[in-house]
Amino acid sequence: MISALVLIIVTAFLIYYILKPKLPPNFPPGPANFPIVGGSLFLSKIGKNTHDAFHKLGDLYGPLTGLYLGNLPAIVINGYEQAKELFARDDFNHRPSIFSVSYPWGGRALGVFFSNGRLWQENRRFALRHLRDFGFGKTSMEGLIHEEAEECIETMNKELKKTKDSVITIHDKFGVSVINILWAIMGGTRYRHDDEEFKKMLNVIQESFRSGSPSGNLVNAYPFLRHFPYFKQNFQALVSGAEAIIEMLEKSIEEHKKNRDPSAPRDLIDVYLQAIEDSKDDPDTVFFKDQLVQLCEDLFAAGAESTSNSIAFCILHMVRNPDCQEKVQKELDAVVGKNRFPSFEDKANLPYTFAVISEAFRISPVAPISVPHMNIEDTKLLGYNVPKGTSVMVNFPSINLDKKYWGDPEVFRPERFLDESGNFIKAKLDHVHGFGAGKRQCLGEPLARMSNYLLVAAVLQRFKFEIVPGQPKPTTDPIDGFTIAPQPFSAKVTPRY
Template structure:
């Protein structure tokens, strides 16, 4: 009996050890242990600092990890990042419970789906978001309504907590396109959802958590802290979207579409008898979740970072004021039409995207076939973590990447110059579909707020920290601002 138990234990150990061993010619990386692989050696916070810094020096720009039995390759070299973003076999999305849990145990939406389903859904989403907001005039109107609301709030307070000030406003821009409505700044239901959304983003790790790498733990310990809270928040958001969809179903006029939900519901009705349709209510809920979660969080953090750096670098703020006065004047608001003439503003916003790296990693990719990079073998279905941050911090390219210096994007005549390495929204087939909206929102908030106010650190407060909060994306640590009217 004892011999049988010993043999069974040895067999199980060898099987587990085999499952967590790196494949032949796999990229170098941190050590692997039976069952858990490289998990104990993975950084817990600000993953991009470790991977693009210490690990890149130690292992090279292509790093291989085993997260349990799941293979993951981190791409942390600039040239390799640019290559992987454009090669078709790297454009899949990972499979597994972690990615299905958020979309009704299926692969839905436009972020974590792939193949023909993703192509059809992305094309439809992009086309109809353009109809209900990406068109320059309607998008600008939606954004400026929210900017004016924020200005009223700041004017009443003068000194305010920057974190969270813009969350409702940025989500209202998205919600105006998706559902044709907006929420007040003190809406109780939206505040609860925002709190849960922020908590999920801050608790997340772009390298994956234990339930993503070892889904068996979700079954063995169903109440595991973090996973349960994330799932509760997810269900709340799904209920929020479902309620709006039900309202749209009862009020829709297919001859007069009001917003994206109407367009999607109309397409569902058209394809109702098609057994292969990709248009379902669950799919619509997941698309709303994709856009609501990622778009709102990253845009809000971007606006917070822009103001934070203006008080840390007051000479840059003065230069922005000077250009706004010269181009816009004092009697009107900045518009998107002013953008081509605001060269210094454009340089500042680009440098902020570089320095802050709101999303240091793209959403995870997956190899759709066996392939190679830098001579290493990458098997099919390997999860790929692409570190965009490594592009923005390469010393050979930028010279002084650690320095906040907007002038690096200006030529000798003071004109804005694009840099091919500035791809904060990704590149290739998986480029973020919300890029136009995000850039326009940040531009109009930044220019209008700087046109209206001088921002400073309130007396007695410490200067904001440039070390960000960690999570799926990064965000500024809590800080306060003082806003003084300029005119």
């Protein structure tokens, strides 16, 4: 009996030792790593969610934390200078293979977010060039954004007429507007704000983002788990959003094929279809239909999710900070008036409004963890060994909430972005991160910033948002996921005119 027990103990110890992740020499310090799950157990103990746990790693282990996420080595970076070093390094411009991302394409990493090499380089260059041609991030987009602002405001007014207490939900009001802005450039179609089928697809996309985690998912480390209960359900939620978008995009591409005029391209899909046609005899072409679908899916899903949630977070902070909201509205009244929407040219004369938007983005970045970078050769980072195949992620709140730089980072205080004369201090934006930097910087940043500014300014120009009577302030604690989202919240909404 005793010998059998000893054998079981010895066998268990050997299995543990064999499966326990082996840290490479001179790897950054970090928590204990266990078989199969790596350091994930530790993350679940120290933080309210993944983003909170990543932030606390900096306090525990310094600017670089080394750990395993499942069976994969990873480094989490906390700190402005350390992040700057990573983003400047070409040897960290690779992306790791993520099973749930490549799954719809049979294991191929397509698009521009997670692709690598020539496929990534040429498609990113192509997309940037042609998106700019169609007005991406330029003032020529302003009219389109104003149309969506008008529709968004009309939708809110209709809802207000149906309520007796002027209380409506706010967190879900901006998704269709943001998608229409994106889709005008990509696919030339506009969706109605009351389109129930489209709203259902939006919900699927949002659930997909909520079901993931920047620290990874065990199914990504061990793909066979997707066939087992619990993991199967979680994996399906993870990929369902992408599958819904892919189905929609494939239909749109087929429609474009039928009615496009090669001499007069209307949008990104048209010019990409021409690139496919021009390179059809090239066996090494990087332009093909599946790549077009995933390129559009990258822009569509990430852009819609992040921008609509950024706008919702900004309005949430206005509900919680009525004095700030009043200052914004006084500034808008003085500079813009009531007969037109705020324009991009007004931005220079609306320093407080832009300070509020910047402060909301600083304190509530919807993508608090960078998309993983990876090295394909053994290298060093800030004196530590980084074996090839290591995922490296930056915790943006370590920059946005740095006490040494901001002083009181947890406080919502837009004035921190203004000088003594009330002018906006542009240099401070260098310490507000959420889009990445370097060659892997988010493609959609220019349009996201423009849409965020114009939609927030237009909505605050037309409505006053207040805490629902008898209820506490809505919380700023986010819902976790690949990105974060505000928890569902409502406000008492009063038209200003």
